[in-house]
Amino acid sequence: MFKDLDPLLHNQLRLSIMSLLMNVESAEFNFLLEQTKATKGNISVQISKLKDSGYIEVKKTFRKNYPLTTCSITQEGIQAFENYVQAIAGYLNPDK
């Protein structure tokens, strides 16, 4: 009946990051920070978790001597996000 919700995605901040990355090719750390209004520390932790699970790809480069972190979603991440949305739909419309 009820599918288990992916615990990695069933978290407000991680889900926010994944939703943002679903729609763009890549986004800088600061963009994710602005959009989610989370704290730097919290968002860093969540990005690492998503990265370790293979849902997102993180590239660290430099711009004018400042570190620049760019994130993008992976195929695995897209699949996980789609599964999650389907599972949520199952919860909201249990009859279907």
Added chain:
Amino acid sequence: MKTSTMETKFTEQQSLQVIQEMIENTKAKFRDNGFFYLLWGWLVLIASLSQFTLMNIGFEYAWLPWPVMMMGGGIASGIAGYRLGKESKVKTFFDTAILSLWLAFTITLFIILIAAGAGRISWNMANVLIIALYGLATYISGSMMKFKPLIFGGIFSWMVAVVGLFLPPVYSLPLVSVSIIVAYLIPGYMLKSRAKTNGYV
């Protein structure tokens, strides 16, 4: 909602809301302020009108405004494009598509210019083909942005190109001027005023 309790109290409804909100934030917001349309519109208009005038007064190097204007435009676009790329914190599929479109436009433009420069086609035919080519780029950009003035500008350029095929060669430059006003300058100014009202520059 407190951050500390989020792991446990995050409901399905809330999760849908989060997804919706974030999608809203990343919706392909087109923030074109018309800069490139105005820059190239004016450069092409000035170049075509001045070549037409210089030809009519019998100046030998009447084509001279083109390389000057186009090189200036190329440098200005390069700098502006580089700055824009550096400022934006996010790269959307829309950005990539627009960039590829104008890159492909430039390459095709060069092939037409080489064909005319090598004497394979007349310069008047090159003008007509170039009108059709920027009609294509304008039409696609307009469709992607869902901005009707650009879509109309593209269609108008195609019509002008067809007319140009059958008119005496002397009309090809005035045709360039007319189509650039409709395809670039008018939509460019509309984008600019829209950018001002919406509060981005």
